[in-house]
Amino acid sequence: xxxxxWPRIRFDYRGIHVLVTGGTAGIGLAVASAYRAAGAEVTIxxxxxxxxxxxxxxxxxxxxxxxxxxKADIAxxxxxxPRLDILVNNGGIALAGLGKNExxxxxxxxxxxxxxxxxxxxxxxxxEKLIRSELSGGASIVGMGSxxxxxGIEVVPAYGSxxxxxxxxxxxxxxxxxxxxxxxxxxxxxxxxxxxxxxMLSMPEAVAPTIKRTPLGRIGTGEEVxxxxxxxxxxxxxxxxxxxxxxxxxxxxxx
Numbered sequence: 715x716x717x718x719x720w721p722r723i724r725f726d727y728r729g730i731h732v733l734v735t736g737g738t739a740g741i742g743l744a745v746a747s748a749y750r751a752a753g754a755e756v757t758i759x760x761x762x763x764x765x766x767x768x769x770x771x772x773x774x775x776x777x778x779x780x781x782x783x784x785k786a787d788i789a790x791x792x793x794x795x796p797r798l799d800i801l802v803n804n805g806g807i808a809l810a811g812l813g814k815n816e817x818x819x820x821x822x823x824x825x826x827x828x829x830x831x832x833x834x835x836x837x838x839x840x841x842e843k844l845i846r847s848e849l850s851g852g853a854s855i856v857g858m859g860s861x862x863x864x865x866g867i868e869v870v871p872a873y874g875s876x877x878x879x880x881x882x883x884x885x886x887x888x889x890x891x892x893x894x895x896x897x898x899x900x901x902x903x904x905x906x907x908x909x910x911x912x913x914m915l916s917m918p919e920a921v922a923p924t925i926k927r928t929p930l931g932r933i934g935t936g937e938e939v940x941x942x943x944x945x946x947x948x949x950x951x952x953x954x955x956x957x958x959x960x961x962x963x964x965x966x967x968x969x
Contacts, residue, residue, distance in 0.1 A: 719748075719937050719941070720937075720941050723941070724752075725748075725752040725944045725948060726752060726753060727749055727752040727753050727754035727944075728752075728753035728754070729753070729754075729755075730749075730753075730754045730755070730799045730800065730849060731754070731755045731757075731795065731796075731797040731798050731799050731800070732746075732749045732754045732755065732756045732757070732798075732799065732800040732801075732802065733756075733757045733758075733759075733791075733795055733798055733800070733801050733802065733840070734746040734749070734756060734757070734758050734759075734775075734802040734804055735758075735759045735780070735782060735802065735803055735804050735805035735836065736758075736759065736760065736804045736805030736806065737756070737758025737759065737760070737772075737775065737802075737804065738758060738760040738762075738765075738768050738770060738772060739768070739770055739908070739909045739910075740906075740908030740909050740910055740936055741804060741858070741903060741906060741908055741936045741939050741940070742758070742802075742804040742805065743758075743770055743772075743936065744935070744936025744937050744939060744940045745802055745804060745936070745939065745940045745943050745944075746758050746775055747774070747940070748937065748940035748941070748943070748944055749800075749944065750774045750775060752944065754800075755776075756774070756775045756776070757775060757776040757777075757778060757794075757795055758772065758775045758776070758777055758778070759777075759778050759779070759780040759782075759791060759805060760777065760779065760780070761779065761780070761781055762779065763779060764777060764779070765777040778790075778791050778794055780805075782805050782806070782827075782828055782829075782832035782833070782836065783824065783827045783828050783831075783832050785835065788832065788835045788836050788839055789839055791836065791839075792836065792839035792840050792843070795840070795843065797843060797846075797847075798840055798843040798844055798847065798853070799844070799847040799848075799849040799853050799854070800849070800853065800854045800855075800856070800947045801836070801837060801840050801844065801854070801855045801856070802855075802856045802858075802943060803833045803836065803837065803855065803856065803857045803858060804858045805828075805829075805832075806828050806829035806833075806858070806873075806876070807828075807910060808825075808870045808873040808910070809821050809824065809825055809870075809872060809873065810869045810870050810873065811910060811913070816869070816870055816871050816872035816873060817871055817872075821872060822871065822872040822875075824872075825872030825873055825875075825876055826872060826875065826876050826879075828876070829873065829876035829877065829880070830875075830876040830879045830880060830883065833857060833880065833883070834883060837855055837887065837898075840855075841891065841894075841896070844891075844894075844896050845894045845895075845896065847895075847896075849947075850949040850952070851897070851947075851948065851949035851950075851951065851952030852895040852896060852897050852952065853895065853896045853897070854896070854897045854898070854899070854946065854947035855887065855896065855897070855898045855899075856898075856899055856900065856901065856943050856946055856947060857880045857881075857883070857884050857898075857899070857900035857901075858877075858880075858900070858901060858903070859877050859880055859881055859900045859901060859902035859903075859958055860873070860874070860877040860902055860903065861902065861903075861904050861905075861960075861962060861965060861966060862874035862877050862878070863877040863878050863880065863881050863902050863958070864878075864902070864960075864966055877902075880900060881900060881902075881958050884898050884899065884900045884956060884957075884958065885956045888955040888956030889956065892955060897946075897947075897951070897952075897954065897955040898955055898956060899946045899951075899954060899955060899956065899957050899958070899959070900957070900958040900959070901939060901942050901943060901946070901958070901959045901960075901961055902958050902959065902960045902961065902962065902966070903934065903939050903960075903961045903962065904924075904928065904933075904934060904960070904961065904962025904963055904965045904966070905921070905924050905925075905928075905933045905934065905962075905965070906933065906934045906935065906936060906938075906939060906961075907933055907934070907935055907936070908936060911933075915933065921933070924965065927965055927968050928962070928963040928964055928965045928968065929963060929964030929965075929967075929968055930963035930964055931963070932963065933963075934961060934962070934963060938961060939961050942959055942961050946959065
């Protein structure tokens with residue numbers, strides 16, 4: 715992350731405490747890196763034993779091992795963060811990308827636990843610390859939606875169901891926790907270059923239909939998602955809550 719990422723745009727998050735789940739690669743790492751570059755104290759979570767178990771350089775962030783489907787891990791993570799101003803619920807993966815059939819009931823259940831129930835549990839566990847935040851514009855929770863939040867995608871019924879449910883949860887928590895000055899929003903990335911999408915992006919014939927439908931005519935980057943997340947948690951977005959921002963190059967509105 716450097717000044718060339720967003721020319722003439724600067725964020726100042728000095729002294730702000732941020733937790734990014736799944737911040738070890740892809741969009742999560744881009745978001746965590748952007749907050750670090752803006753001066754924040756950033757904690758990331760991952761499922762491996764420690765930061766040395768990843769190829770990426772995670773040295774600028776505090777690392778906590780967490781399985782988002784494990785209640786004890788969630789409680790331990792929330793307890794381990796002394797202060798919290800911003801929670802970015804990024805962790806999760808489409809099981810179909812791991813070769814698993816999401817129509818199989820146990821896989822479906824696991825996906826919902828990972829990307830919806832676990833997200834709620836962590837948000838709830840962090841609520842009291844977010845209430846105590848003095849961040850200008852209010853504390854923030856940002857969820858990670860998807861184009862499958864809007865469209866039925868046959869191969870990912872569980873992932874799509876979880877990401878659709880995330881939008882309903884975002885709206886409900888925005889209403890319920892607004893009284894505590896906690897804003898709750900979501901972003902919905904389109905096709906983004908990341909480790910999770912690397913296999914698909916290596917097959918031009920698989921990517922071509924998406925690019926053809928996308929008005930901007932290309933795939934996105936993790937930094938472009940990160941820019942939207944940092945905006946949504948900034949004082950510039952102090953009157954925005956309960957919303958979902960598609961970051962898809964226009965894919966979601968193309969006819």
